[in-house]
Amino acid sequence: MSAETASVTERPSPLAGRFANWNVAIIALTVLVLIVASASVANFGTSQNFGFLVLDLLPIALVALPMTLVIVTGEIDLSVASTLGLSSAVMGYLWNANQPIETIIPLCLLLGAVLGAVNGFFVTVLGLPSLAVTIGTLALYRGLAFVVLGDGAVADFPALYTDWVTGTIGGTPIPNVLIIVVALAVVFGVVLHATPIGRAVFAVGASEQAARFAGVRPGRLKFWLYVVSGLVAGLAGVLWTLRYSSARADNGAGLELAVVAAVLLGGVSIFGGKGALPGVIAGVVLLASLQNALRLSDVSNEALNVVTGVLLIASVLAPNLANAVRAAVSRRRHRTESLHRSSSRKDLS
Amino acid sequence: MATDTPVLRMRDVSKSFGAVAAVQNVSFDLYGGEAHALVGENGAGKSTLVKMLAGVHRPDSGSIELDGTPIELATPADAKAAGIAVIYQEPTLFPDLSVAENIAMGRQPLGRFKTIDRAAMHAQAEQLFARLGVSIAPNRPARGLSIADQQLVEIAKALSADARVVVMDEPTAALTGVEVERLFAVARSLRDDGAALVFISHRFEEITALCEKVTILRDGKHVSTDPLADLSVDEMVRRMVGRDLDALFPKQDVTPGAVVLSVRGLRRDPVFADIDFEVRAGEIVALAGLVGSGRSEVVQSIFGVDPRDGGTVEVGGRKLKPGSPRAAMAAGVALVPEDRRQQGLLMELSIERNVTLPRSRALSQLGFLTGSSERRSAKEWTTRLKTKYGRLSDEVGTLSGGNQQKVVLAKWLSMAPKLLIVDEPTRGIDVGTKAEVHRLMSNLAAEGVAVLMVSSELPEVLGMADRVLVMREGRLVATLDRSEATEQSVMFAATGQEVTV
């Protein structure tokens, strides 16, 4: 008994250790990539490129925020990019129908929330697997986007709005929209890490049943997370449209993969219950700057997919392998110890 | 009947999980045609032994011999090939596959071109069921079978494999009297056909009815192996617990106060119905009965994690909203659930998070949690309960069973409940902690908390409770005062038949 307690006390906390390790590793890796890219890739370090880089990573960063919470609860939302596309398509459609932009934007946000609520309904009320549901709505929402807008584009959005989205703060190279993303990142970070809601999110992801036994309502929580996920995807659709001044049904196609990759890369467990928002932000920056640097080095857009894919798999594989190695080592140590124990006992008797 | 040389020998086997030594240097022999009981308290190492026989866990040291030759049971397939069949407490069937296929999996009769001969497979299943004297349609899927039927399918599996060693890990826990009889008839015929039987049960009358030999384990160590005839039940219990029973249960006498919990006509179809009872402040009321009699379901319905189909639950005179643990918690109800790993704790989260989760709202300031108030509260309550751990940020899964249970208790006691419901409060925890938990419950009652306890351990029920409510098949069948409650009277009410303990 005393030996047991002693060994428990000696061991460094695996939970804190793993978190700290992964978050530190990913942030360090991000910084490293930024430094290496600035030094070796022409034009990477310029302020103009910085602006582009930020604008490129904004949609991923935005959608990754609620996605982090969804994945921490142990679910997934693959429909976000399609929600973005439908939001963009509806925006174009309404603009063509001569609606004022001030009405269109709130409507698109509302639409996103409703689309999220549909996911939430299927997942929490009907209890269907979120993977299948959101693959279904991925197709459904994208299809509806094409139904609404066809394969054309709507371009003539008011300059006041498009300029603001592509513009920068004062004389700095920092894009205006970064304000929105930073503000939302702070909100999501605080909610996840410093409120009872965040505690419930982790609890549901660690064990839905045990969370229910502690008074958490997993269904309600997940439903609202899906609504928020849809809402933010709707917002991303609006910003995307304004940034490129182009509403298209295929806007953001395939973005869900990059988002999931960034979140997992950021150290969030696909099984739920583990993860931290700073890591996710680092994951987004890492992914985007790597792609940006490779693009500047004339690597084709599609070939960049290889990097994204490898990073996605590696982000889950690496900790698993590390754990396996650690387990194997401790098993061996334990085995020899107990062999030793039993043999010494025999000597005594 | 029994063979002269052992079919299977376990020699000095040990197995540890992390820092916990689950089994240490245990040896025993199994003979063909003999039923061998394995007894011990929860956590004594029985299940670990079974899993080593099943090829699930590999012994850290020691050896297993089959017919005198050492064998390596590295995987379940090895155990199967060696003729060892294991029937677990919770059957392991494939719900989507037919019953016949479940029985034949991996050994399906083959016809032309090595295709599965379904007709033969079904005929085989029918034959096995005929031999067992049951009628389960071989072509129905396993999904939806009662636990008893699933167990019979498992036995049919063992029969069809011509298993030489059949291990039954608490097969009777969820069965009714008739079903137990049927199971025993089958087990005896297996034994008489020359199989070596290992039987695990908490019910002594079942052990005496079936077995010839008994091995007793305590805290992962071998205590004794004797012919059952040489051992009285009292002696068995003494060796299992390794101490005198009376010292364990320090229930203080308390004059009951006002009614805290009042349950009227509680019903949940088809699990239980017509549940009426009260618990007063300062009282410890035990809910006894066999596993599967609906006790846990009743308390879960009271707490609101399970829905209810009728009846009312009042706490402190106010009706509780059905299906809402939150409402129950707000009314001062706490539930320490039966299944610590699945229901009681978030195994991957830290001790701190586990202790403070139900009160994260109360501990927040303006809706925000900075962590310090949580840490302080977690520290305070784990210290009060003398929980042993490294750091508050350690995963709760790294603690021993007893300390895990203390974390669960800390979590709920920090809410200062008026009604504490505990479901199997000492399952799978070491003797020392057990006594602490009992003392704690007794103290709480003395402070005026109403305690409702579900327990399958009769000594615990008899030692701790002011009143014993007995359930059988979803009904409340008896209310026994402390003076009336004996092992016989409780078991009689729980099983509906006379037992000789």
Next chain:
Amino acid sequence: MTAVGLPGVTARRSSLDLVLRARELGIVLALALLVAVTAISNPRFLSAQSIRDILLGTAILAVLAVGQAVVVITRNIDLSVGSVLGLSAFTVGTLLRDNPGLPVVVALLVGAGVGGVCGALNGVLVRYGNVPALVVTLGTLYVVRGITYFWAGGQQINADELPAGFLDFGNATLLSVPYLVLIALLVLVVTGLVLRNYRAGRELYAMGSSPQAAKLAGIAVGRRTVVAFLVSGALAGLAGVLFAARFGTIDAAAGTGYELNVVAAVVVGGVAVFGGSGSVWGAALGALLLTTIGSALAVLEINQFWQQAIVGGLILLAIGADRLVAARVAASLKKRGSHVS
């Protein structure tokens, strides 16, 4: 059932069997209705050319769906099939362009081989890397597509660069059934038989039905998982060859987004997302239904863009219906307990 089957056993079909049949029956009915309505509004829909197009389209999707069904039955998923199809199509296209004399069989084998390697990689990562299938195959979806782009750059292989023999294979028929359809049927029947009548096939169902019980039953879960992914990959590779033969024009984007249709076909065809039940027949029927819907939309002059929305709607409908049916079946099975005799 064999002829010597016990009459008593054959007579009592399990209700679950009936439900599954009902699902397949439902698809057949939906198909019949769709065909009838479309044909009435435009008889051109039943022309030989139109039917041929539907069958050819179905052949490719069905081969993919059969492979996907094998993986989904084991409680996994393979999202990389579209990319694998693209890589295989481009590999085979390049090979044939440079070696026009190569027999078609070799092309088929090479395609299946390329796919098999990708599938095995998926399987190994899932099993031995302990990474969920969703993550692995999402990753390889990217990686394999990226490799194809890397290799192909912007180039495209046109029909006039491919040997005539290969293109003939894409169009030729045997007894007026296109070769591609015959290959798909062969794949379907063989896989169907293995899944239903061989121990290895049943073990795949067992793994999906209860991974824990499968381990305790001594099933080689690891090896079987790898094999399931290998089959899915090899079939995706084979589908790539069929794709090349049918369309004749191949670039790095071949098969982009196919994974969605494949998953839809499998789910609509009644293969449970959580494994353990469903059949390749259902998956193939799902593929037929999806392809027919696509053609019907064109014939009915409904906006083509509805196609994808309908695919999504069908997935939701299928899994929703499954849940309701499962609840009902569970209730009826509970009542049919055993009786002590």
